[in-house]
Amino acid sequence: MKFRRSGRLVDMTQYLLSNPHQLIPLTFFAERYESAKSSISEDIGIIKEVLEMNRLGNVETSAGASGGVTFVPTVDEKEATDLIDQLLVQLQDPSRLLPGGYLYMMDIIGDSSLTQQLGRVFASYYRKEKIDVVMTMATKGIPLAYAVAQHLHVPVSIVRHEQRITEGSIVSINYVSGSTKRIQTMSLARRSLKPHSNVLIVDDFMKAGGTIRGMMDLVQEFQANVAGVGVLTEAIHEEEKLVSDYTSLTKLSHVDVKAKTIQVERGNIFDRSLS
Amino acid sequence: MKFRRSGRLVDMTQYLLSNPHQLIPLTFFAERYESAKSSISEDIGIIKEVLEMNRLGNVETSAGASGGVTFVPTVDEKEATDLIDQLLVQLQDPSRLLPGGYLYMMDIIGDSSLTQQLGRVFASYYRKEKIDVVMTMATKGIPLAYAVAQHLHVPVSIVRHEQRITEGSIVSINYVSGSTKRIQTMSLARRSLKPHSNVLIVDDFMKAGGTIRGMMDLVQEFQANVAGVGVLTEAIHEEEKLVSDYTSLTKLSHVDVKAKTIQVERGNIFDRSLS
Numbered sequence: 001m002k003f004r005r006s007g008r009l010v011d012m013t014q015y016l017l018s019n020p021h022q023l024i025p026l027t028f029f030a031e032r033y034e035s036a037k038s039s040i041s042e043d044i045g046i047i048k049e050v051l052e053m054n055r056l057g058n059v060e061t062s063a064g065a066s067g068g069v070t071f072v073p074t075v076d077e078k079e080a081t082d083l084i085d086q087l088l089v090q091l092q093d094p095s096r097l098l099p100g101g102y103l104y105m106m107d108i109i110g111d112s113s114l115t116q117q118l119g120r121v122f123a124s125y126y127r128k129e130k131i132d133v134v135m136t137m138a139t140k141g142i143p144l145a146y147a148v149a150q151h152l153h154v155p156v157s158i159v160r161h162e163q164r165i166t167e168g169s170i171v172s173i174n175y176v177s178g179s180t181k182r183i184q185t186m187s188l189a190r191r192s193l194k195p196h197s198n199v200l201i202v203d204d205f206m207k208a209g210g211t212i213r214g215m216m217d218l219v220q221e222f223q224a225n226v227a228g229v230g231v232l233t234e235a236i237h238e239e240e241k242l243v244s245d246y247t248s249l250t251k252l253s254h255v256d257v258k259a260k261t262i263q264v265e266r267g268n269i270f271d272r273s274l275s
Numbered sequence: 276m277k278f279r280r281s282g283r284l285v286d287m288t289q290y291l292l293s294n295p296h297q298l299i300p301l302t303f304f305a306e307r308y309e310s311a312k313s314s315i316s317e318d319i320g321i322i323k324e325v326l327e328m329n330r331l332g333n334v335e336t337s338a339g340a341s342g343g344v345t346f347v348p349t350v351d352e353k354e355a356t357d358l359i360d361q362l363l364v365q366l367q368d369p370s371r372l373l374p375g376g377y378l379y380m381m382d383i384i385g386d387s388s389l390t391q392q393l394g395r396v397f398a399s400y401y402r403k404e405k406i407d408v409v410m411t412m413a414t415k416g417i418p419l420a421y422a423v424a425q426h427l428h429v430p431v432s433i434v435r436h437e438q439r440i441t442e443g444s445i446v447s448i449n450y451v452s453g454s455t456k457r458i459q460t461m462s463l464a465r466r467s468l469k470p471h472s473n474v475l476i477v478d479d480f481m482k483a484g485g486t487i488r489g490m491m492d493l494v495q496e497f498q499a500n501v502a503g504v505g506v507l508t509e510a511i512h513e514e515e516k517l518v519s520d521y522t523s524l525t526k527l528s529h530v531d532v533k534a535k536t537i538q539v540e541r542g543n544i545f546d547r548s549l550s
Contacts, residue, residue: 018292
């Protein structure tokens with residue numbers, strides 16, 4: 001397709017946004033638009049300027065014969081903080097309180113657009129790490145895990161409590177739930193995680209950290225490495241957590257069932273600059 | 276932020292792509308770029324031309340005081356066909372065969388980028404229907420359901436086999452699995468689906484259609500309406516399916532465990548033009 005600059009800018013922008021963390025050779029664009037590489041380079045310069053100014057992502061260019069461009073999604077620090085602050089307001093709504101002090105979270109997890117935005121925050125935070133796959137626990141971790149994976153352009157491995165006949169050979173481990181001290185089992189399909197992969201673990205909720213600890217052990221069982229751990233909400237736990245190195249978007253600091261109050265703060269991901 | 280046309284084109288493109296199925300007032304862009312509405316209109320004309328020519332989406336403009344622009348994602352018919360044809364090759368790989376004639380599908384479902392593209396095909400197909408929410412069954416339907424929901428800008432309701440304390444009041448129904456004839460239970464959190472919602476049901480697999488039929492009954496139980504049913508793979512079933520009106524991306528037509536062959540064809544979504 002032959003475009004003038006304005007048309008190329010629109011199409012290249014959509015192409016880069018749809019293909020994050022992938023090196024696109026300049027020759028690909030040159031052929032796509034039947035344009036000289038020098039014009040393509042100028043186009044990329046404009047796109048880079050706009051996306052980086054708005055902190056939507058970095059546009060990294062590499063020179064040479066295999067020269068190309070890679071779009072790396074980022075988040076604007078202020079936008080991320082605003083996003084989480086709005087989430088805090090939602091989370092503190094007393095109508096979420098369920099018997100036993102549990103919180104109803106399905107509306108948050110079910111919000112496909114919010115999930116995308118939250119996934120992008122983690123993808124931005126871990127963008128410089130080498131991540132080959134995102135691992136999560138069925139069911140509620142799945143939406144956030146996919147949002148992160150998509151922005152990092154990696155696949156997802158889904159760990160499950162029950163074993164399914166449709167997964168073929170599986171690896172199972174027992175683990176102790178940190179808060180209830182019950183012994184549970186988690187399984188992952190053997191072919192769902194390659195040895196030596198670098199794994200980013202993503203889940204919706206962490207209290208004592210037993211489930212995450214279990215996933216970390218499972219990663220080891222596959223001769224793979226844990227590259228990071230990210231959770232949507234961590235809950236304050238009286239005892240020491242079973243996981244020390246993790247990032248959280250929100251922190252549930254207090255639930256008072258009687259007074260019907262919920263206190264949630266920003267998570268530890270904000271302890272460090274996001275950019 | 277003040278941009279020249281080229282900068283505005285890049286930023287508006289990314290903004291529209293990130294906010295599908297949402298009416299963005301022209302005044303929003305005019306203020307964002309400190310530009311006259313007439314310039315914004317011209318920019319939108321350029322974006323519309325490029326996105327529609329590449330069949331990436333329709334850019335619908337509305338005039339008047341509340342005038343604005345809505346980006347509606349679509350797919351190019353040829354690209355969608357190529358995507359599914361590649362998927363067919365993957366699905367016919369004999370190494371997927373599991374004992375009992377089941378197929379290993381987790382690599383397909385775990386591919387976050389493929390899932391996005393497949394979700395877009397359904398979102399394009401159902402783009403003119405009024406859809407308020409996507410419903411799916413845990414676990415394996417979730418990734419595709421979110422991809423569809425995100426392109427339609429609607430939330431997701433996750434139905435589950437087991438009941439969870441963290442979902443509050445739930446509605447459960449019994450249903451008969453169409454292929455095994457076993458009675459099973461499915462549940463959905465009461466507050467996870469509003470009455471009178473228009474529900475698009477999305478799942479990974481349908482054989483006799485018992486699970487989908489169950490979800491349709493559940494939708495009725497919530498006084499909501501089924502607006503459509505989409506599945507990644509339908510399997511040929513000897514008896515009549517329990518669901519008559521559905522779309523499938525792929526059709527599993529034959530599995531021969533002894534000869535280790537799998538036959539998969541394009542699904543019925545291709546019976547009608549996608550554009």
